[in-house]
Amino acid sequence: MLVLAVLTTGALVRLRDGEPALGEVAVSLLLWAPALVRRRSPLPAFAATALLVAVHWVPSGFDAGQLLPADLALLLVLATVTERCSTAWAVLATGVCLLFALATLLGTTAPTEGHPVAPLSAFTLVAAVTGRNLRARATVLAGLRERAERAELERDQQARIAVAEERTRIAREVHDVVSHNVSVMTALADGAGYALRSGTDSQRARDAVAAIAATGREALAELHGMLGVLRSDDDPGSDGDASRCPAPGLADLPALVDQVRGAGLPTTLTVVGQPAPLSTAAQLAVYRLVQEALTNTRKHAGGASRAAVVLTWTGDGLEVVIQDDGTGGAASPDHVGHGLVGMRERIGAHRGSVSAGPAPTGGWRVAASLPLPAPVTRR
Secondary structure (H helix, E strand, O other): OOOHHHHHHHHHHHHOOOOOOOHHHHHHHHOHHHHHHHOOOOOHHHHHHHHHHHHHHHHOOOOOOHHOHHHHHHHHHHHHHHHHOOOOHHHHHHHHHHHHHHHHHHOOOOOOOOOOHHHHHHHHEEEEEEEEHHHHHHHHHHHHHHHHHHHHHHHHHHHHHHHHHHHHHHHHHHHHHHHHHHHHHHHHHHHHHHHHHHHHHHHHHHHHHHHHHHHHHHHHHHHHHHHHHHHHOOOOOOOOOHHOOOOOHHHHHHHHHHHHHHHOEEEEEEEOOOOOOHHHHHHHHHHHHHHHHHHHHHHHOOOOOOOEEEEOOOOOOOEEEEOOOOOOOOOOOOOOOOHHHHHHHHHHHOOOOOEEEEEEOOEEEEEEEEEEEOOOOOO
């Protein structure tokens, strides 16, 4: 503002041939004062500037020759009004400036070189349009800033959701591994204890103890590989991918059945039909389903003397049935842990379904249907 005040005062001195009136110099400097607060109070600043222009110019009879270079301050404040105020106020302020330009037509002194009404009107419109353009730009920038903040918030939310889902997945995996292996180890320990107490079959006791150790090592290895994803790759104590075991799949079902059979529950595995390719995640879901069902058989199916696992490959999917001949059932229906609920979540993630309940021929039956992935068509 100080630079503009000095420049317009210098222009006034030159316009008046070096001898401007003291009042004109004072008004010229005073016209820039309201512009100092135009951003905080645009309307009062415009009103004060317009009043100063009227005070020094109207008494001259709207003589265009009596306008001061500092009157340009009114256009500067006008641009701020159109930028920061509503459309109604912007139109009103622009109309006031245009009235000043049109008032030059009433001047008593005829101009010698063209009438200033056209350039004054043009300057007014340029100032108004400039202010509105700045307002539109500020609106666009505010919208972009809001979208960026919203995108960042959504990204953080998605990250938190992903972390929660990963924790749930790991908790479900830990439940399946621990529940099954501890159940098997308990059954083997009971058998070993019985053999030791009877003192008649020490070899059977040694075999049971060895099976307990093997099962424990297998559970630890699987847990170590599973929880390895929680360790940072740059952790000095982490051995990276080498510590992560492959996820179990359909090929591991025979070993799982042998493990259950070795724990004292005669179990058979039957595969019907031609196997079709399944993703690693889908195979893991089937494996955990069988594991959980057999674990529930040992824990809840009282008096079960055998269990059967049947995998039936059809043209459009895989049917899995796990059935025992016990007199009990699965976990209670209101159980909200990782048992039957976990089965349904796993299979449901692959567009499959799970049902569990008493079998028509007795015992407990868990059945799952898993559709095959749709073939990819190439164009």
